[in-house]
Amino acid sequence: MEIKAIRGFNDILPDEIGKWQFVEKTAREVFEGFGYSEIRIPILERTELFSRGIGEATDIVEKEMYTFSDRSGNSLTLRPEATASMARAYLEHQLYNIESIAKLYCIGPMFRYERPQKGRYRQFYQIDAEVFGVGNPMVDAELIIMLIHFLNSVGLEKLELQLNTLGDRACRPQYREGLRKYLEGKAFQLCEDCKRRLETNPLRVLDCKVETCKQAIADAPKVTDFICSECQKHFDSLKEYLETAGLAYILNPRMVRGLDYYTRTAFEVVSYQLGSQNAVAGGGRYDNLFQEIGGKEIPGIGFAIGMERLISLLPEGKQFVKHPDLFIAALGEAPSKEAYRIVNQLHLEGIRAELDYEGKSLKSQMRRADKLKARYTLILGEEELKRGRAVLRNMENKSQEEIPLQDLIDSLRKKSFQIEQSGL
Ligand SMILES: [Zn+2]
Ligand SMILES: [Zn+2]
Numbered sequence: 198m199e200i201k202a203i204r205g206f207n208d209i210l211p212d213e214i215g216k217w218q219f220v221e222k223t224a225r226e227v228f229e230g231f232g233y234s235e236i237r238i239p240i241l242e243r244t245e246l247f248s249r250g251i252g253e254a255t256d257i258v259e260k261e262m263y264t265f266s267d268r269s270g271n272s273l274t275l276r277p278e279a280t281a282s283m284a285r286a287y288l289e290h291q292l293y294n295i296e297s298i299a300k301l302y303c304i305g306p307m308f309r310y311e312r313p314q315k316g317r318y319r320q321f322y323q324i325d326a327e328v329f330g331v332g333n334p335m336v337d338a339e340l341i342i343m344l345i346h347f348l349n350s351v352g353l354e355k356l357e358l359q360l361n362t363l364g365d366r367a368c369r370p371q372y373r374e375g376l377r378k379y380l381e382g383k384a385f386q387l388c389e390d391c392k393r394r395l396e397t398n399p400l401r402v403l404d405c406k407v408e409t410c411k412q413a414i415a416d417a418p419k420v421t422d423f424i425c426s427e428c429q430k431h432f433d434s435l436k437e438y439l440e441t442a443g444l445a446y447i448l449n450p451r452m453v454r455g456l457d458y459y460t461r462t463a464f465e466v467v468s469y470q471l472g473s474q475n476a477v478a479g480g481g482r483y484d485n486l487f488q489e490i491g492g493k494e495i496p497g498i499g500f501a502i503g504m505e506r507l508i509s510l511l512p513e514g515k516q517f518v519k520h521p522d523l524f525i526a527a528l529g530e531a532p533s534k535e536a537y538r539i540v541n542q543l544h545l546e547g548i549r550a551e552l553d554y555e556g557k558s559l560k561s562q563m564r565r566a567d568k569l570k571a572r573y574t575l576i577l578g579e580e581e582l583k584r585g586r587a588v589l590r591n592m593e594n595k596s597q598e599e600i601p602l603q604d605l606i607d608s609l610r611k612k613s614f615q616i617e618q619s620g621l
Contacts, residue, residue: 203319204319205311207320213508216511220351220508220511224347227346227350236303238283240308241276242285243271243273243274244262246285246490247277249490249491251458257278261310262274262275262309263275263277276307283301283329287299287301287495288490288495297330298331299330301328302326304325306320308320316505324501325502332496334431334432334435335434335438341464348502353510353512355470356468358439359449359452359467360448361448361451362429362461363453363463364420365484366460366485367425367428368423368425371423373400376399376418377399379417386413387409390407403451404451404453404454428461431461460483461482461484475506477503477506477507479500484497520569521549521569521571521572522548523543524571524573524574525553526552526553526575527562528559529578531579532577536553537552543606551565551571559576566592570592573590575590576589586601
């Protein structure tokens with residue numbers, strides 16, 4: 198029996214990997230430029246980190262976690278998101294003793310047991326950035342500016358920044374209660390999940406996808422009608438900082454995000470590319486998360502970008518697949534040995550080069566060079582080799598020239614340089 202991958206678990210093949218590498222490289226460059234450092238955290242954590250951090254009454258914790266017991270009977274969970282683990286690492290290693298403000302990012306796979314659909318997997322990849330240790334809305338603005346700058350840097354356009362505030366411990370209970378009272382009157386319209394959420398977590402009803410639930414919340418009270426003056430002040434300064442930076446936003450009072458730990462600032466970036474509406478990134482402030490996982494009162498804010506979605510939105514036309522710079526077609530025993538020597542030398546120089554391993558005919562070697570989309574082919578025969586020369590063929594315009602073998606690397610370097618300059 199042929200063994201296949203698990204449902205919802207996806208291979209990323211060599212012809213797609215160029216896009217992934219480009220996105221990751223751009224993220225590293227942009228984030229490091231904003232003063233962030235990479236952190237790598239384990240894929241497995243104790244289950245209570247997520248149940249306490251994310252919240253028991255969230256879809257993630259209730260239905261979507263990969264939780265199992267290890268051989269010692271500990272309950273472990275494959276990380277469904279990165280923020281709780283990053284906060285745990287920050288506390289565990291007392292990073293606050295080194296520097297009270299930590300700006301961290303992390304790139305890697307997350308795991309959620311969701312219904313697999315096109316482009317959505319149970320192992321999916323996220324880029325996360327978090328700032329721990331500062332509650333000033335200036336940081337909220339800076340983080341959002343970095344996110345938009347990154348998305349623009351990979352070529353995304355037609356982006357919309359949506360903002361909301363979710364209140365804090367002082368004012369959210371009033372909002373919850375106001376919302377719950379309003380929804381009780383609409384309970385007959387709510388789906389089974391939402392009827393339950395009425396008691397456990399009425400805010401969750403706001404992002405239910407069921408049509409009757411959407412109708413039920415049409416006139417629901419807004420969080421902005423309930424927030425305290427401190428939260429209002431935070432929200433107003435954030436908006437002012439974004440305006441100062443020239444960043445446009447729209448207010449979306451229905452946005453609640455899928456996790457319980459958010460306080461005050463919540464945001465999403467939506468792309469209108471390809472004619473449809475796609476959320477590419479989202480995040481928010483979480484000033485209570487650290488306490489939930491057993492730490493001190495430390496403010497935090499962050500975002501996560503879904504890489505599969507982002508990659509599906511990358512502009513077409515950019516060349517991501519790498520092809521050989523040179524293919525060496527050698528004919529005969531001595532030229533074949535010379536080709537082997539040259540290829541090894543080119544590899545050490547960082548030039549992507551290929552040769553024939555199987556003693557094939559010139560015609561079939563040229564066919565392979567074409568298939569590999571090599572930029573140049575070096576044709577090496579007995580005659581040329583005796584004179585220390587070879588024919589260099591430009592595979593795109595089919596022009597050929599004879600060059601001395603000892604000038605090969607220089608010629609290739611010059612040509613690659615010309616290629617980069619002309620933007621091809
Ligand atoms: Zn519902
Ligand atoms: Zn408040």
